[in-house]
Amino acid sequence: MKTKISIYEIAFKNLLRKKTRTLLTILGIGLSAWVLTSLFGFNQGYESALNKDIDNMGFQVLLTAKGCPYEAATLMLKGGTGLRYMQESVFADILKNKEVEKITPMLMQAVFDPNKGESGGISAYLGVDPATYPAMKPYLNFKQGAWFTDPLAHEAVLGYEAAELEQREVGDKILVPEKNIEYKVVGIVTRSGTQDDGTIFIPIQTLQKDFGQEGKVTAVGIKVWKDANTTELENKLYELPDVQVVSMAQVKTTIMSLVSTAKVMVFSIALIAILIAMLGVINTILMSVFERFQEIGIIKSMGAMPWDVFRMIWTETVILCTLGGMVGIGFSFALAKLTDLLIRRLLPYTPTGSLVIVNGKLALLTLGIVLVIGLLAGIYPAWKAARVRPLESIRSEGE
Amino acid sequence: MSPAIQALEAKNLKKIYIRGAERIVAVDDVSLTIGKGEFVSFIGPSGSGKTTLINLLGCLDNATSGSLTLGTETIFASDKCMSESELTRIRRRVFGYIFQKFYLVPTLTVMENVLLPFAFFKKAEAPADPTPILRFLGLDQRVNHRPSELSGGEMQRVAIARALVNKPEILLADEPTGNLDSKRSGEIGEVLRSLNRREGLTILLVTHNPMLAKVADRTITLIDGKIAK
Numbered sequence: 117m118k119t120k121i122s123i124y125e126i127a128f129k130n131l132l133r134k135k136t137r138t139l140l141t142i143l144g145i146g147l148s149a150w151v152l153t154s155l156f157g158f159n160q161g162y163e164s165a166l167n168k169d170i171d172n173m174g175f176q177v178l179l180t181a182k183g184c185p186y187e188a189a190t191l192m193l194k195g196g197t198g199l200r201y202m203q204e205s206v207f208a209d210i211l212k213n214k215e216v217e218k219i220t221p222m223l224m225q226a227v228f229d230p231n232k233g234e235s236g237g238i239s240a241y242l243g244v245d246p247a248t249y250p251a252m253k254p255y256l257n258f259k260q261g262a263w264f265t266d267p268l269a270h271e272a273v274l275g276y277e278a279a280e281l282e283q284r285e286v287g288d289k290i291l292v293p294e295k296n297i298e299y300k301v302v303g304i305v306t307r308s309g310t311q312d313d314g315t316i317f318i319p320i321q322t323l324q325k326d327f328g329q330e331g332k333v334t335a336v337g338i339k340v341w342k343d344a345n346t347t348e349l350e351n352k353l354y355e356l357p358d359v360q361v362v363s364m365a366q367v368k369t370t371i372m373s374l375v376s377t378a379k380v381m382v383f384s385i386a387l388i389a390i391l392i393a394m395l396g397v398i399n400t401i402l403m404s405v406f407e408r409f410q411e412i413g414i415i416k417s418m419g420a421m422p423w424d425v426f427r428m429i430w431t432e433t434v435i436l437c438t439l440g441g442m443v444g445i446g447f448s449f450a451l452a453k454l455t456d457l458l459i460r461r462l463l464p465y466t467p468t469g470s471l472v473i474v475n476g477k478l479a480l481l482t483l484g485i486v487l488v489i490g491l492l493a494g495i496y497p498a499w500k501a502a503r504v505r506p507l508e509s510i511r512s513e514g515e
Numbered sequence: 516m517s518p519a520i521q522a523l524e525a526k527n528l529k530k531i532y533i534r535g536a537e538r539i540v541a542v543d544d545v546s547l548t549i550g551k552g553e554f555v556s557f558i559g560p561s562g563s564g565k566t567t568l569i570n571l572l573g574c575l576d577n578a579t580s581g582s583l584t585l586g587t588e589t590i591f592a593s594d595k596c597m598s599e600s601e602l603t604r605i606r607r608r609v610f611g612y613i614f615q616k617f618y619l620v621p622t623l624t625v626m627e628n629v630l631l632p633f634a635f636f637k638k639a640e641a642p643a644d645p646t647p648i649l650r651f652l653g654l655d656q657r658v659n660h661r662p663s664e665l666s667g668g669e670m671q672r673v674a675i676a677r678a679l680v681n682k683p684e685i686l687l688a689d690e691p692t693g694n695l696d697s698k699r700s701g702e703i704g705e706v707l708r709s710l711n712r713r714e715g716l717t718i719l720l721v722t723h724n725p726m727l728a729k730v731a732d733r734t735i736t737l738i739d740g741k742i743a744k
Contacts, residue, residue: 117626123634129622418632418636419632507570
């Protein structure tokens with residue numbers, strides 16, 4: 117037989133009086149906690165995904181001719197024009213530097229394809245060196261076929277998405293519009309989640325010849341020795357004539373500063389959501405205190421001190437916030453993919469891989485924050501309840 | 516009846532409320548002595564000051580003037596007025612209260628409602644298990660029921676059990692049968708009578724009901740805040 121009851125049990129059972137109201141409040145806190153956890157998860161996930169993308173590029177520094185677009189998206193935006201070239205003689209200047217482990221030359225070419233899309237589009241081809249490029253991209257695996265059979269072969273390797281778009285398989289041919297040149301597809305790489313997925317690779321020497329760009333390259337990827345001073349290398353490369361140095365660290369900084377605006381926006385939304393939830397908690401508990409005005413008075417006439425009543429009401433708030441926090445954390449784990457999708461729609465640029473990484477540490481941090489908010493939100497209603505004088509409640513019963 | 520040991524002594528108690536420009540004398544110069552183990556009922560028309568008087572006697576409020584002594588302890592006098600916390604300490608040591616409304620917590624069972632005071636304060640002499648009290652009040656078969664599953668009479672008996680669980684010296688019952696029919700009122704009267712007789716509990720009962728008032732040893736009639744001669 118039960119012989120005692122604690123303030124915590126009373127507080128918990130008090131919340132069961134208005135189940136719908138309690139449930140809605142918990143849900144409100146849960147949604148805020150979800151936003152909060154996702155925001156923290158995004159903070160962590162975005163940077164790690166960006167780092168992974170940059171690491172997957174295989175080189176830390178990219179050298180291009182001054183003014184040349186250095187990635188496919190910019191090239192497309194410029195309608196395939198604006199390419200600038202460097203002479204192959206630059207390789208020797210680059211390799212002179214002790215920080216350089218190896219280099220890989222690249223030649224980007226673009227043509228207008230009238231059959232692409234509804235009103236035509238730009239098809240881009242990346243000439244790569246079969247001897248050095250695959251070594252810099254060890255993560256590129258083949259779904260079908262392999263790399264080129266000869267540095268001068270009329271062969272193409274398609275990225276996963278490029279193969280899907282062109283609807284080509286190994287053995288098929290692709291035709292370069294304007295030039296009327298055919299390349300035989302010899303390999304299709306598996307999805308890597310990088311820019312390579314949408315690329316059509318051609319042996320660089322073949323592409324140079326076919327497009328009349330012998331001895332010219334648009335970019336040189338430079339892999340730096342581990343622990344080498346990249347900044348020092350960049351400074352030395354800047355001294356080369358008519359080149360621009362694209363440091364991946366700089367790219368990362370630029371993207372992160374772009375994203376920081378979006379982060380501020382998301383953080384503001386989270387802050388508003390938390391404030392709304394906090395007001396919701398204050399409202400719920402305050403309503404409950406007003407509804408139990410006489411009952412609280414009776415409890416005080418039984419001998420409850422103001423601190424007892426304060427503790428009881430405060431406990432109710434803490435229970436609400438703990439449950440809400442747990443629901444929100446559950447949401448953030450269960451709906452991480454949905455959050456990822458939402459953020460991808462919101463941001464101008466998103467790296468591949470998980471943008472939102474939610475783990476136990478973040479869950480605990482969120483729970484802690486929600487609890488602190490709950491404790492703060494509970495102060496006013498608890499103080500209000502603690503101040504109830506038994507006589508006021510009894511008098512309100514009327515004589 | 517002159518009690519052997521004094522439980523409460525009020526001298527020239529006065530309680531005045533100010534409502535705007537109006538000055539309401541709710542209790543006017545009341546002096547009385549309640550003996551230990553005595554059962555006293557207070558009757559009178561509405562607004563006669565019964566509840567205000569019992570609130571003063573039950574340490575739920577401070578008087579405007581006069582004095583109240585509980586045993587040998589002065590609760591208030593012309594030069595002494597207790598704080599709410601001090602009054603609470605006295606209340607939980609000495610009094611048990613029953614009101615017209617039962618104020619049971621709807622989400623707690625009968626047993627949990629009865630145990631409620633223990634969550635805040637438990638007197639050393641309080642029983643470890645309130646089952647005998649519940650049995651005495653005929654509630655031993657209802658311990659796991661919620662208030663919504665009980666009749667009005669049963670709910671008031673739960674409220675009585677809750678008031679008794681901390682072994683009070685004085686039980687204050689303010690219109691305990693106000694929400695009950697005459698049969699249930701009679702039952703509650705019998706319970707109070709029995710508690711007084713068997714346990715020697717001092718009981719102060721406020722009621723409109725003259726029949727219920729008769730279960731007490733002594734009846735005090737109040738009119739306009741004064742004890743009627």
